[in-house]
Amino acid sequence: MADFDIPNARRPRQFRRIDRFTETDDPEEIRRRFRCTPDSIDRIERLIGHRLERPTGRNQPLTPRQQILITLRFFVSGNFLQLIGDTFGVDIATVSRVVTTVTDELCDLKDQTIKFPTTDRHKSIIKQNFFKIAGFPSVIAAIDGTHVRIIVPHEHEEQYVNRKHYHSVNVQATCDHRGVFTSINATWPGSTHDAHVFRTSVLSDYLEAHHHGLEDGIVLGDSAYPCRKFLMTPYLHPGSPQQQMFNDAHAKTRNVIERAFGVLKRRFHVLHGEVRMKPGKVTKIILACVVLHNLAKAWGEREAFPEEEDPQPPPLVQLEGNPDGQAIRDAITANYFR
Structure with a gap:
């Protein structure tokens, strides 16, 4: 075997930032990132956490709380799934599965x-x-x-x-x-x-x-x-x-x-x-x-939200053909200043 041939080994999953957000002593940092106080995140976990537990043989599987935090961050930021994955140290496929699963569990609370x-x-x-x-x-x-x-x-x-x-x-x-x-x-x-x-x-x-x-x-x-x-x-x-x-x-x-x-x-x-x-x-x-909005109202969450560090610009208007300057100006006015 050549010295550069090494057996395939599964790299352990690393969560670079999930735990940092929950271990901080500043509840406002958590609220800014997830639009929830630590107490409300605890309550969400008590509501749906038991339904997010999955038997798996994988190394370091995502906990219910980590799944909830990933989904909340996606809802709050509206960022691409890839960016959410980069933030939490997981791949985009995992983020997609987590958001889908947690979303479904929250939807099941609609009648309540x-x-x-x-x-x-x-x-x-x-x-x-x-x-x-x-x-x-x-x-x-x-x-x-x-x-x-x-x-x-x-x-x-x-x-x-x-x-x-x-x-x-x-x-x-x-x-x-x-x-x-x-x-x-x-x-x-x-x-x-x-x-x-x-x-x-x-x-x-x-x-x-x-x-x-x-x-x-x-x-x-x-x-x-x-x-x-x-x-x-x-x-x-x-x-x-x-x-x-x-x-x-x-x-x-x-x-x-x-x-x-x-x-x-x-x-x-x-x-x-x-x-x-x-x-x-x-x-x-x-x-x-x-569902989360109504829970936040029931739990007395404040409705004044701190500004995000990384606000996302609105999507650009798609114009057909080869519009002139006046047409572009009118389109900007109609879509972004109303």
């Missing part, structure tokens, strides 16, 4: 964490708190849609192009007065109109079947939705001071869902940029982030 108000007591509490905002009566939820940008999908590509001309998943959600999400629908491509998403939803069927009067509660939506007995929208052309007051109170009250989306995307930057995965996986990531 995302609940629309159905009992009289629950509705009464929400109505009272919504009324305190601007005097709008009998509100049990605010509804709106937002778009999560995705890479160009291989199938049905044209269906994912939204009205702002980029590919996305249309996410529709309701929330209560606290900004806790009470329903989520993230299965429709970006070209789908908000009204259609709602009309074909389980939520619409539920409200249609259970709403018998104002006392059952109403949902507030913007003018993209039809005005229904259980879904109040603003007047398009208010013709009296009273109608204008209705619109003003409606806007102030409904604004809670816009704030909730804002907090969600600031907490999990993966939803703010471009998710580089297939639409089916993007749907699960959105749902997992909403």
Whole structure:
């Protein structure tokens, strides 16, 4: 055997930075990196950690906590999986498997964490708190849609192009007065109109079947939705001071869902940029982030987030043909200054 021929030996896996983040004495460092306090990470581990344990003969397998930290870091930063792997000292295939597994386990918590108000007591509490905002009566939820940008999908590509001309998943959600999400629908491509998403939803069927009067509660939506007995929208052309007051109170009250989306995307930057995965996986990531958002609300996590050290620039607009300077300027204005 030549002196440079050595038997194949498996190199032990080395986790360069995972443990450094959890062993630091500075909880703000952990919170900045994972958008969770150490106590909340402990709670997440207690919820799903036992389901992340896998029997394996490999050397130094990933612990449930390490899997959770890798996934949280991906959600928080929105970085490429390769960069996440480089951060934690694992290969990209491992990161991909871990993110998929932890995301699935978080999605399984949806029925425990995302609940629309159905009992009289629950509705009464929400109505009272919504009324305190601007005097709008009998509100049990605010509804709106937002778009999560995705890479160009291989199938049905044209269906994912939204009205702002980029590919996305249309996410529709309701929330209560606290900004806790009470329903989520993230299965429709970006070209789908908000009204259609709602009309074909389980939520619409539920409200249609259970709403018998104002006392059952109403949902507030913007003018993209039809005005229904259980879904109040603003007047398009208010013709009296009273109608204008209705619109003003409606806007102030409904604004809670816009704030909730804002907090969600600031907490999990993966939803703010471009998710580089297939639409089916993007749907699960959105749902997992909403589950974590609601848990953070329940556990009293702060919603002011420190700036990242390595913020990611938004994806560049793809322009067809050979546009001139004015066309490029208009495209930049339309896509980055709105």
